[in-house]
Amino acid sequence: xxxxxxxxLVDQVFEKIFDLLVRGEIPLGGVVNEAALAERFQVSRxxxxxAVKHLQGRALVVKEPYLKARVVDLSxxxxxxxxxxxxxxxxxxxxLATQNMSNEGLDRLLxxxxxxxxxxxxxxxxxxxxxxxxxxxSRIRSLLCDELxxxxxxxxxxxxxxxxxxxxxxxxxxxxxxxxxARDADLAExxxxxxxxxxxxxxxxxLESRDEDGAxxxxxxxxx
Amino acid sequence: xxxxxxxxLVDQVFEKIFDLLVRGEIPLGGVVNEAALAERFQVSRxxxxxAVKHLQGRALVVKEPYLKARVVDLSxxxxxxxxxxxxxxxxxxxxLATQNMSNEGLDRLLxxxxxxxxxxxxxxxxxxxxxxxxxxxSRIRSLLCDELxxxxxxxxxxxxxxxxxxxxxxxxxxxxxxxxxARDADLAExxxxxxxxxxxxxxxxxLESRDEDGAxxxxxxxxx
DNA sequence: TTCAACAAAAGTGTTGACACTTTTTCGTCG
DNA sequence: CGACGAAAAAGTGTCAACACTTTTGTTGAA
Numbered sequence: 001x002x003x004x005x006x007x008x009l010v011d012q013v014f015e016k017i018f019d020l021l022v023r024g025e026i027p028l029g030g031v032v033n034e035a036a037l038a039e040r041f042q043v044s045r046x047x048x049x050x051a052v053k054h055l056q057g058r059a060l061v062v063k064e065p066y067l068k069a070r071v072v073d074l075s076x077x078x079x080x081x082x083x084x085x086x087x088x089x090x091x092x093x094x095x096l097a098t099q100n101m102s103n104e105g106l107d108r109l110l111x112x113x114x115x116x117x118x119x120x121x122x123x124x125x126x127x128x129x130x131x132x133x134x135x136x137x138s139r140i141r142s143l144l145c146d147e148l149x150x151x152x153x154x155x156x157x158x159x160x161x162x163x164x165x166x167x168x169x170x171x172x173x174x175x176x177x178x179x180x181x182a183r184d185a186d187l188a189e190x191x192x193x194x195x196x197x198x199x200x201x202x203x204x205x206x207l208e209s210r211d212e213d214g215a216x217x218x219x220x221x222x223x224x
Numbered sequence: 225x226x227x228x229x230x231x232x233l234v235d236q237v238f239e240k241i242f243d244l245l246v247r248g249e250i251p252l253g254g255v256v257n258e259a260a261l262a263e264r265f266q267v268s269r270x271x272x273x274x275a276v277k278h279l280q281g282r283a284l285v286v287k288e289p290y291l292k293a294r295v296v297d298l299s300x301x302x303x304x305x306x307x308x309x310x311x312x313x314x315x316x317x318x319x320l321a322t323q324n325m326s327n328e329g330l331d332r333l334l335x336x337x338x339x340x341x342x343x344x345x346x347x348x349x350x351x352x353x354x355x356x357x358x359x360x361x362s363r364i365r366s367l368l369c370d371e372l373x374x375x376x377x378x379x380x381x382x383x384x385x386x387x388x389x390x391x392x393x394x395x396x397x398x399x400x401x402x403x404x405x406a407r408d409a410d411l412a413e414x415x416x417x418x419x420x421x422x423x424x425x426x427x428x429x430x431l432e433s434r435d436e437d438g439a440x441x442x443x444x445x446x447x448x
Numbered sequence: 449t450t451c452a453a454c455a456a457a458a459g460t461g462t463t464g465a466c467a468c469t470t471t472t473t474c475g476t477c478g
Numbered sequence: 479c480g481a482c483g484a485a486a487a488a489g490t491g492t493c494a495a496c497a498c499t500t501t502t503g504t505t506g507a508a
Contacts, residue, residue, distance in 0.1 A: 007289065008289045008460095008461065008462095009461075009462070010461085011289075033488095033489080034489075034490075035488090035489075035490095043462085043463090044462060044463045044464070045463085045464085045490090046461085046462060046463065046464095047461085047462070047463095049274075049490085049491090050273075050274065050277055053274055053277055053278065053281075054277065054281065057277075057278065057281030057282075058281075059363075059366075063490095065231065065232040065235075065469085065490080065491080066232075066468080066469045066470060066489080066490055066491075067469095067470075067489095067490085068470095068489075068490085069490090078363075081361045081362065081363045081364070082363060084316060084320065084361055084364065085313065085316065085361065085363050085364050085367070087316065088312040088313050088315060088316035088364075089309065089312050089313060091312060092308060092309065092311065092312035096308065137305045137308055137309065138305065139283075139302075139305045139306060139309050140305070140308065140309050140312075142283075143309070143367075232490095232491065232492095233491075233492070234491085234492095257458095257459080258459075258460075259458090259459075259460095267492085267493090268492060268493045268494070269460090269493085269494090270491085270492055270493065270494095271491085271492070271493095273460085273461090287460095289460080289461080289499085290459080290460055290461075290498080290499045290500060291459095291460085291499095291500075292459075292460085292500090292501095293460090449508105450507105450508090451506105451507090451508085452505105452506090452507090452508100453504105453505090453506085453507100454503105454504085454505080454506095455502100455503085455504075455505095456501105456502080456503075456504090457500105457501080457502070457503090458499105458500085458501075458502085459498105459499085459500080459501090460497105460498085460499075460500090461496105461497080461498070461499085462495105462496085462497075462498090463494105463495085463496080463497090464493105464494100464495095464496105465492105465493085465494095465495105466491105466492085466493080466494105467490105467491080467492070467493090468489105468490080468491070468492090469488105469489085469490075469491085470487105470488085470489080470490090471486105471487080471488075471489090472485105472486085472487070472488085473484100473485085473486075473487085474483105474484090474485080474486090475482105475483090475484085475485095476481105476482090476483085476484095477480105477481090477482080477483095478479105478480090478481080478482090
C-alpha cells in the first residue's frame with residue numbers, strides 16, 4: 001500500500017470522497033462518517049479528517065464541532081447564489097482574458113472551439129475554464145476552476161441542466177469568442193454576464209415552479 | 225487547559241496564528257513550523273496541522289507535500305489580482321444589496337455611516353462588509369468577508385494604504401450609498417467598481433515605480 | 449577547488465489509542 | 479401512558495509515537 005506516493009494520502013482521499021459525492025453514493029445532505037470512510041479506503045482516520053476539512057474549505061461539506069459532517073445540500077437557492085457570483089467573476093475573467101491573451105493563444109482557443117463543435121464531445125464548461133486560465137489572474141482561475149465548478153458538477157450530477165440550453169450555449173460561447181477576437185472587452189463581459197444570467201433565470205423559473213415544497217430551505221447557511 | 229471549550233482547539237490556533245501573521249511576528253514568506261507553534265501554544269501538533277491546513281484553504285499559507293509551509297508572500301501583483309476579483313464581486317454585492325435591502329435596513333446603514341463619519345473611528349472596510357451582508361448572497365458575503373478581507377488585512381499590516389485615499393473613500397462610499405437609496409442598481413455597481421478600480425490603479429502605479437526590484441515576483445503561483 | 453555521494457538532522461505524513469461531546473436508548477417516576 | 483433523567487453507544491477532538499521525505503553537512507575523489 002505505502003510503496004511510493006507522490007501526492008499525499010490526504011489528496012488521494014479527497015479525490016475519492018469527491019468521486020463518491022459526484023456518483024451520488026453519499027447523497028446530498030448525507031452524513032460523512034470518518035471511520036466508515038477510513039475503513040473503506042484502508043487508511044487511518046487522520047487523512048480522512050484532513051480531507052474532510054479540505055472539502056469543508058471548498059464548501060462541499062458543512063459541519064460544526066462535535067457534530068456530524070454533512071454533504072452540502074445544494075438547493076436551488078444555493079445554485080442561484082453561485083450563479084450570481086459566477087456572473088460577476090466570469091465577466092471579469094473574460095474581460096481580463098480579452099485584454100491579456102496573445103493573438104496566438106486567441107486563435108488557438110478559437111480553433112479548439114471549432115473542433116469541439118464538430119466532434120460534439122467537448123463539454124461546454126471547457127470554454128469557461130480556458131478563459132479563466134487565460135485571464136492571467138490566478139485567484140480568479142482558482143475560484144472558478146477549483147471551487148465553483150466542483151459545486152456545479154455536484155449539482156448537475158443530481159439534476160442535469162435544461163435540455164434545450166446545450167445548443168444555445170454553443171451560440172452564446174461563439175459570440176463571446178468573437179467579441180474577444182475583436183478585443184472588445186466591454187462587449188465580451190456583457191455577453192458573458194448575459195450568458196450566465198440566462199442560466200440563472202432558468203433556475204429562478206425552476207424555483208417558482210417548485211415553490212410549494214420546502215420553503216424553509218432558503219434559510220440555509222454555508223459555513224466558511 | 226481542557227476545561228471547557230466551545231470552539232475547537234483548531235479554531236483557536238487558527239486565530240492565534242493569524243494574529244501572528246497580522247502582527248508580523250511571522251514575516252510574509254516566512255516558514256510556518258508546526259512543532260514550534262505547537263510548543264508556543266502548548267498544544268499538540270495535530271491541531272496546529274489542521275489550522276495550517278485551514279490557512280492553506282484560505283490561501284494565507286502555501287505548501288507542498290513534505291515541504292515547509294510558508295506564509296503567502298503578497299506581492300503587488302497578487303494584490304492587483306485580488307482587487308480585480310474584488311471589483312467584480314463587490315460590484316455584484318452592491319447590485320444585489322440595492323435590489324434586496326429593505327427601506328429600514330437601508331436607512332439604518334445610511335445613519336450608521338453618518339455617525340461613523342462624525343466619530344472618525346469607523347474603518348472604511350465596514351461599509352463593504354455591511355453591503356456584503358445585505359446582499360443576501362451568503363457565498364458572496366463569505367468570499368468577501370471570510371477570505372479576501374483577511375488577505376487585505378495581511379497586506380495592509382505590512383504596507384498601509386495610500387494616505388490621501390482615506391478622504392476620497394468617504395466621498396465615494398457616500399455616492400454609492402446614495403445610488404443604493406435611489407434603488408439604482410446599475411449606478412451603484414458602476415460606482416463600486418470605479419471605487420475599487422481606483423485603488424487598483426494606485427497599485428499599478430506602485431508597481432511601475434518599483435519595476436527595478438524583483439521582476440521575477442510576478443511568476444508566483446497561489447496553490448489552491 | 450569543486451562536485452558527487454553518503455550520513456545526520458530537521459520536518460512533515462501517518463497511525464492507533466485515549467478523552468470529550470452528542471445522540472440514542474432504556475428505566476423510572478409522575 | 480407520557481415525560482424526565484441516567485447510562486450506553488456512536489462519533490468527533492486531541493495526543494504522542496513512529497515512518498517517510500527533504501534538507502543540510504561532511505567526506506572523499508577527480
